[in-house]
Amino acid sequence: MFVNVTIKDVAKAAGVSVATVSRVINGSCAVTEEKVKAVREAIQDLGFNPNQMAHNLRKRETKNILVILPSTDHSFYSEILRGIEDGANHEYDIIISTSHSFLHTEIRLLAMLTNHLVDAAIILGSRLSGAQLDEYARHHHIALCSEGVEDSHLLTVLIDNEKAALEAVDRFIKSGINRVGLITTGMEISAPSSDNRLKGYLKALDYNGLKADTELIWRGDYSFGSGVKAAHHFSALRQPPQAVLCVSDTLAAGAIKGYSQKGIKAGKDVQICGFDNIPLCDMYSPTITTVSQPGYEMGKTVIEHIIKDIKNDIYTGETIMLAHSIVIRESAVL
Amino acid sequence: MFVNVTIKDVAKAAGVSVATVSRVINGSCAVTEEKVKAVREAIQDLGFNPNQMAHNLRKRETKNILVILPSTDHSFYSEILRGIEDGANHEYDIIISTSHSFLHTEIRLLAMLTNHLVDAAIILGSRLSGAQLDEYARHHHIALCSEGVEDSHLLTVLIDNEKAALEAVDRFIKSGINRVGLITTGMEISAPSSDNRLKGYLKALDYNGLKADTELIWRGDYSFGSGVKAAHHFSALRQPPQAVLCVSDTLAAGAIKGYSQKGIKAGKDVQICGFDNIPLCDMYSPTITTVSQPGYEMGKTVIEHIIKDIKNDIYTGETIMLAHSIVIRESAVL
DNA sequence: TTGAAAGCGCTAACAT
DNA sequence: ATGTTAGCGCTTTCAA
Secondary structure (H helix, E strand, O other): OOOOHHHHHHHHHHOOOOHHHHHHHHHOOOOOOOHHHHHHHHHHHOOOOHHHHHHHHHHHOOOOOEEEEEEOOOOHHHHHHHHHHHHHOOOOEEEEOOOOHHHHHHHHHHHHHHOOOEEEEEOOOOOHHOOOOOOOOHEEEEEEEEEOOOOOOEEEEEEEEHHHHHHHHHHHHHOOOEEEEEEOOOOOOOOOHHHHHHHHHHHHHHHHHHHHHHHHHHEEEHHHHHHHHHHHHHHOOOOOOEEEOOHHHHHHHHHHHHHHHOOOOOOEEEEEEEEEEEOHHHHHHOOOOOOOHHHHHHHHHHHHHHHHHHHHOOOOOEEEOOOOOOEOOOOOOO | OOOOOHHHHHHHHOOOOOHHHHHHHHHOOOOOHHHHHHHEEEHHHOOOOOOHHHHHHHHOOOEEEEEEEEOOOOOOHHHHHHHHHHHHHHOOOEEEEEEEOOHHHHHHHHHHHHHOOOOEEEEOOOOOOOHHHHHHHOOEEEEEEEEOOOOOOOEEEEEEEHHHHHHHHHHHHHHOOOOOOEEEEEOOOOOHHHHHHHHHHHHHHHHHHOOHHHHHHHOOOHHHHHHHHHHHHHHHOOOOOOEEOOOOOOHHHHHHHHHHHHHOOOOOEEEEEEOOOOOOHHHHHOEEEEOOOOOHHHHHHHHHHHHHHHHHOOOOOEEEEEEEEEOOOEEEOO
């Protein structure tokens, strides 16, 4: 099925050497007008396509960057991806693959790095340990975005999750609320971002002289259903929270739904704040107040830094924190 | 930064020839136990990784399949992707890239095919013409999924959109409703699936002796906002529709919101049916009744067929239609 | 069973 | 300005 026309065929057809053909393809150095024309014609006639594989083999680079997503259905990644693509600026092709949060899948994907199929990798939520990641970083360009890994020394771009949660909770408290709930993820599926948000939540209480109440901390997974259950739990409490911070917008939507099933209106009877600022926030009823991550900037920042590292063939393990913001919508005034 | 240990280094370290090393790597033919061990040790010691690029160049295949998505934020694709990944069964790596519905981006991505970087491509929503696609198909393995292209002769897996829309509308009418609205996309951004859903809508009216009313057909884009506007438009009509079919779930959510802003309750005052069955349907209030596409099966089917084509080095331009179903939730009883 | 050597298609140093 | 040629790292005949 494949017709395989190579640079050699083109050279023969154009009556020149392969070197000349290579030169006109890459515009590397001066070639006579007429030869250029002859070569171009031959390329057209034969329908020649340079074999990128061979090119890459020779040049020892691919101009591809791999982005590993934990899942395909978390709309938050979409913004980051846009930033990454824009930052790559057509100089690198961005290829995406999904780990489904499986360690073995992530490792299989990172093999593209060791297999010389991509020049760098950006991971948005890794299952690897800091030590494992550092090991990869010894030989390859690799970075993290939006979700860090403890004890790793990779280029990492994210927001200050602790500070962000602290600020949200503090604003609840300052507005006169003294019972604030938290919907987060359980121990088993915990991520550093969630851990830090929990820390921020606790600190905010502490700073304001409030003491934490384990009843007010719900630990489930990242699903909508978990948010629903959390709301059911909270609403049944003798001393229910007046406000709830959720570590994702999907959880916030679930909480709103759960409360609504109990006849409790978010934004009125209870204040609900999410995290991330995904499109759902504007679509939901009530619209969802949330801690917004600058997804686009995060993506753009990480790709720009990694490209710089590639070009200079260096390794910078810096952590870059970008500013979050709080977007007020209907589900909470704070 | 890169340590580059090649098969040659391994050969030297193990005291064998490169051919032997290659043999133990690929398990191609018999090698003495002791040499196998020596080679394995050398590989370990040197931290050797085969250069996939060179491997591919030699074998003239990559074991990668490219999936082109029109956008990263349409959660419907997530199911298809899961099906594709499962169907690839670890035999092929699935790499995803986004065209953002730009023709030139799509072409740039398809260059991976001509550049010998992937063995096949699956497009979920193409901007290319049938003729252009057929041209690619002459030299490469390429298929469409969920969204066809008129006059193309590629392997295509989708549902019968016309029949699906017809059925939904017919069920509305049979339930006693005689004014049914349609929220679809405008001429400029029309896709064959939307066109066919419109056809089905019109046929259903026709079969039931109803005549189409242009007032009842809203043409916007695929956005939530377009659904909102449609609802505002419909609700202001002298003879408003009692039921509305939307060509996507996001549009349905928008319509529900738009109606709600006018004090009209979906599922009670008006019946709203979406298309696709994305996770949002279960999260929204009211939950969204929808025409469900078997995303997972569609993905699995298309990848299985394309892999078969690759292996047999043939080209089958068949169109495979999978069955849809209607999932009843709160926004419409039909 | 093993090794030498010829490529896969391309680039780049060297020569002319 | 152009051609010759030696690789990039791997697989795979062909001999031994």
